[in-house]
Amino acid sequence: MSAGLISATSDGAPAPLPVEGWSRPLTVLRPHRIEFGPGKAAFAGEWAAGHGVTRTLVICDAFNAARVGLLGIEGEVVVFSEVKPEPDLPNLEKLLAVARAADAQMIVGFGGGSAMDIAKLAAVMVDDTRSFHELVGAHKAGPRRTRLIQIPTTAGTGSEAGTRALVTDPASVSKLAVESNHMLADLAIIDPALTMTVPPAVTAATGIDALAHCVESFTSKRAHPIIDMYAREGIALVGKYLGRAVADGGDVEARSGLALASLYGGFCLGPVNTTAGHAVSYPLGTRQKIAHGLANAVIFPHTLAFNAPQARQKTAEVAELLGLDPTRLLESARDFCAGLGVEMRLSKLGVPEGDLAIMAEEAAQIRRLLDFNPRPVDKDDILAMYRAAY
Numbered sequence: 320m321s322a323g324l325i326s327a328t329s330d331g332a333p334a335p336l337p338v339e340g341w342s343r344p345l346t347v348l349r350p351h352r353i354e355f356g357p358g359k360a361a362f363a364g365e366w367a368a369g370h371g372v373t374r375t376l377v378i379c380d381a382f383n384a385a386r387v388g389l390l391g392i393e394g395e396v397v398v399f400s401e402v403k404p405e406p407d408l409p410n411l412e413k414l415l416a417v418a419r420a421a422d423a424q425m426i427v428g429f430g431g432g433s434a435m436d437i438a439k440l441a442a443v444m445v446d447d448t449r450s451f452h453e454l455v456g457a458h459k460a461g462p463r464r465t466r467l468i469q470i471p472t473t474a475g476t477g478s479e480a481g482t483r484a485l486v487t488d489p490a491s492v493s494k495l496a497v498e499s500n501h502m503l504a505d506l507a508i509i510d511p512a513l514t515m516t517v518p519p520a521v522t523a524a525t526g527i528d529a530l531a532h533c534v535e536s537f538t539s540k541r542a543h544p545i546i547d548m549y550a551r552e553g554i555a556l557v558g559k560y561l562g563r564a565v566a567d568g569g570d571v572e573a574r575s576g577l578a579l580a581s582l583y584g585g586f587c588l589g590p591v592n593t594t595a596g597h598a599v600s601y602p603l604g605t606r607q608k609i610a611h612g613l614a615n616a617v618i619f620p621h622t623l624a625f626n627a628p629q630a631r632q633k634t635a636e637v638a639e640l641l642g643l644d645p646t647r648l649l650e651s652a653r654d655f656c657a658g659l660g661v662e663m664r665l666s667k668l669g670v671p672e673g674d675l676a677i678m679a680e681e682a683a684q685i686r687r688l689l690d691f692n693p694r695p696v697d698k699d700d701i702l703a704m705y706r707a708a709y
Contacts, residue, residue, distance in 0.1 A: 345543050345590050348482060348500060350469070350507040355579070357512040357571060363468055364391025366506055367425055370466060376423035378402060378414065378438040379430045383472055387429065389513075390470070397421040402434045405604050405611065407487040408451060411437055418445045425466040428504075431525070432476030432611065435469045436484035439502035442467045451486065454497045461501025469504040472513045474564075474577035475525025475612050477532055477585020479507040487605050493681065494601050509582055511574040519565045523659035524612035526561040526577055530554060531615045532584030534623065534637055536591040538630040540691045546591045551636070553583035558641040565659050594692040596622040598685040599701050602678035607670050616661045617668070620652035621704040629694035649707075665709045675705040 354362050367375065373394035377387050384400035399417045403410045418426070418441045426445075428438025443460040444451070454460040469479035478484075483498045517525070533553035536546055560576035567573070596618055603614035627634040627648055635645055644651040657663050666672070683689070683698035 341544055343541075343543060345545060347545060347586075347590050348503055349586070350480060350504040352506045353509065353582075354506070355509045355582070357510060357575065359508050360389045360470060360510040360513060361391035362508055363427065363470060363506070364393060366468070367392050367394075367466075370425075372425045372466065374421065374423045375425045375427060376418055376421045376441070377427045377429050378441060379428075379434050383430045383434070386472075386513075390427065390429070392427070397423065402430060402437060404433055405487055405608065406433050406437045407489050409489070411440060411451060411486055414441055415444055423465060425468065427468045427470060428479075429470045429472065431471065431473040432478040435471065435476070435478035437486065438467065438469065439478075439482075439484045440486070440497060443499060443501050451495070451497070452488075454499075455495045457498040458500070460497050460499035463501050466506075467502070467504050468506045468508065470508045470510070470513070471578070471581065473517055473521065473525045473612075474511070474514050474574070474581040475528040475584075477529060477581045477583070477588060479504060479509065480582055480585030481589045483588065492602075492605050493684075494605055496687070507582075509578050511571065511578040514574050514578060515568050515571075517568065519568065520660055521610075521612065522568065522577075523561065523565050523656075523661050524610065524616045526557055526564065526580070526612075527616035527619055527656055527659075527661065528612040529577070529581040529584040530557040530561075530641075531596050531619050532587050532593060533557070533580070534619075535593040535596050536584075536587035537637070538626055538633050538693050539591050539594050540693055541591045542633075543591060546587050549583040549586045551640070553580040553587070554637055554640045556580035556583070562659060592688065592691070594622075594688050595626070595694075595696050595701075598688040598692075599682050599704055601685060602681045603665075603668075603670070606674065606678060606681070607668070609668055609670075613661065613668070616656050617663055617665060617708055618704065620649050620656060620663075621708055623652050624649035625696070625700065625704065626692065626694050663708065665705065670709070672709060675702060675709065679705060 428435035485494045533550040537550035556576045560573040563573035600614040600618045603609040638645045679698045679702035
């Protein structure tokens with residue numbers, strides 16, 4: 320019997336599946352509707368009109384604020400254009416004040432993961448008197464009365480597909496996560512044409528972030544065959560198209576392939592999620608203010624190689640899909656990223672060497688991710704990765 324097929328017993332009942340991992344229960348959620356393809360951005364206006372929406376709040380950065388017209392949304396449109404690259408609690412509070420004043424019927428996250436994450440939070444918090452800290456964790460936020468559309472303008476985070484949002488708490492210098500099914504988008508529009516203005520360096524970094532989502536979920540202790548399907552395809556798409564998109568930002572096929580890889584990475588996050596790669600990268604964002612995609616790109620080779628002894632078969636698959644040399648995995652993965660123009664040395668990114676130890680301490684506390692890493696990892700392991708990347 321082929322893996323993944325269900326056989327039947329003599330009485331007609333399904334026989335137990337022999338494939339390891341199938342027996343673990345899994346919940347898979349998707350946005351209620353997904354529209355994919357170049358030129359799809361304007362469907363936002365069509366969908367809003369069809370649902371009687373006359374008041375909309377669009378959440379974005381300053382660059383995308385100039386492109387809101389592409390969405391074709393009619394009626395009263397309030398634009399919050401002050402999304403920070405790494406949203407923190409003050410940024411969220413400022414947004415909530417605008418959202419409450421706008422009394423919007425629909426909220427649109429229009430941008431990268433930062434815009435889409437705080438759009439999710441605005442949707443569930445606009446009518447909620449509880450503080451952000453009271454919502455941290457799973458299944459506390461919501462319900463919501465507003466409709467929610469997510470429209471990514473980068474190919475990396477996959478946030479349009481999920482139910483989780485992260486915000487930095489300045490007091491603890493750490494990212495806090497809220498997860499709720501009420502933050503699932505009613506509509507996700509993935510328009511690869513919106514990503515064509517993304518510069519090569521950002522294209523490379525965000526593409527590796529999408530790759531990391533797929534690889535980390537693929538090798539996680541919580542890996543599941545249903546999600547492995549998306550992870551494998553996402554890894555293959557990045558291997559095929561990321562170099563092309565970096566070399567030619569106007570390559571529609573490459574941009575579309577990366578947008579799909581990012582979406583697949585988003586599908587991996589909810590049911591399985593990331594592991595050590597993201598935990599190790601988080602202090603680079605919260606403490607050093609390095610963009611999330613770049614932070615993940617710098618760390619990616621180190622966690623891939625670290626986990627290889629414990630996840631041999633799947634790491635070999637990753638290497639094959641990316642064209643890496645498995646006999647020199649760390650160097651080959653680092654060359655893959657550097658070949659895309661990514662600066663792979665923390666010292667060149669302005670990270671003080673004296674901060675490495677405190678960052679290792681901070682990363683080692685992110686047990687919600689580290690506990691599912693295929694290989695046990697502690698602060699000394701993380702410090703060794705930082706030093707190797709320095």
